[in-house]
């Protein structure tokens with residue numbers, strides 16, 4: 412039979428480190444005893460075991476098994492062979508598929524051809540699979556415990572908070588709040604970065620570790636994005652990008668605002684992909700009244716005058732943009748000046764953001780307690796899986812509707828304004844576009860022949876939904 416030897420140099424904390432030479436000697440000796448022909452030796456070095464580094468030797472070994480180059484794997488012991496549970500599952504599955512024999516110098520010899528060997532490998536494999544599933548739950552609890560003990564994981568001072576990660580810095584918190592408002596209104600991240608820089612804020616989040624004093628650096632689009640996507644700003648604790656529950660610190664914005672920003676920044680085209688790039692008020696938002704194609708802005712025949720054009724193949728019209736923009740702006744101001752404009756914010760069809768936030772919290776808490784129930788033996792593995800799936804689905808639903816409620820924040824200061832016109836005029840084009848996109852559908856018709864004056868009947872405005 413042909414054999415592959417797998418060696419791994421790893422840091423052994425107990426000090427009983429089996430040097431790679433010793434590993435090799437023992438493995439080769441075993442091959443000789445059994446009369447196996449060694450066709451290859453694969454070695455991995457992970458003294459700096461970060462848990463993330465690829466293991467080229469391990470991968471090469473899997474490839475060799477797949478190619479049928481050997482029937483036996485010889486390794487020092489199980490811990491040498493497997494570093495992660497995921498690798499373990501891959502190895503077992505491959506060994507089963509190819510009827511391999513696994514010879515461990517310190518440990519059993521598993522013959523995947525025999526029923527007993529298959530049984531042992533099967534149970535080892537399913538334990539490994541279960542551990543992968545439970546691992547995240549354990550990490551959640553560990554990180555929760557750290558939070559409860561007041562320990563913060565990670566050393567950088569988060570923007571908006573003191574180095575303790577709990578005390579809010581009012582000036583930075585205000586900048587973050589404004590950042591969310593702008594991002595939700597469709598203001599490009601680079602513009603938010605520019606404003607934060609102009610206001611004297613820096614990303615100088617000094618490391619707590621001594622000798623690693625962070626250099627203050629100006630904000631850029633990507634660093635603004637990272638701040639806005641951070642659930643900590645909503646008073647939520649996360650682990651590896653997944654929200655785990657309420658944090659020990661106070662949030663700067665409501666969860667719905669963070670959710671909306673998260674959805675908007677991660678899927679910029681979910682509402683209108685043109686918001687951040689187009690310059691003209693209605694470009695890409697309005698539609699042609701004849702064919703339904705989107706309307707785009709461009710220079711007209713006379714220099715300096717911007718026109719809206721039907722983008723369809725027929726090019727149904729090209730008309731001056733200015734009066735159309737003015738008319739639509741007036742319509743927005745009129746709608747938001749109405750005494751019942753506040754109803755737009757507390758739309759009866761939208762559930763209460765606070766209630767949804769509570770619901771999400773309790774769902775997360777229940778998810779968390781499931782793992783405990785399982786560990787206590789109150790749940791079987793399949794019950795755990797079913798219950799987890801159901802809760803995750805429900806949670807995803809709640810989170811999605813929170814993002815929708817958060818979008819209504821775009822209108823916030825407009826609805827509350829004494830003078831809506833003034834607030835509207837002060838908004839940037841991207842902000843205005845976001846409001847129009849939220850409130851109405853605009854359909855533009857040809858201006859009509861020979862008409863010099865703007866005819867309001869040629870611009871249709873219909874409320875959304």
Ligand SMILES: [Zn+2]
Nearest residue numbers: 699702721727
């Ligand atoms: Zn058209």
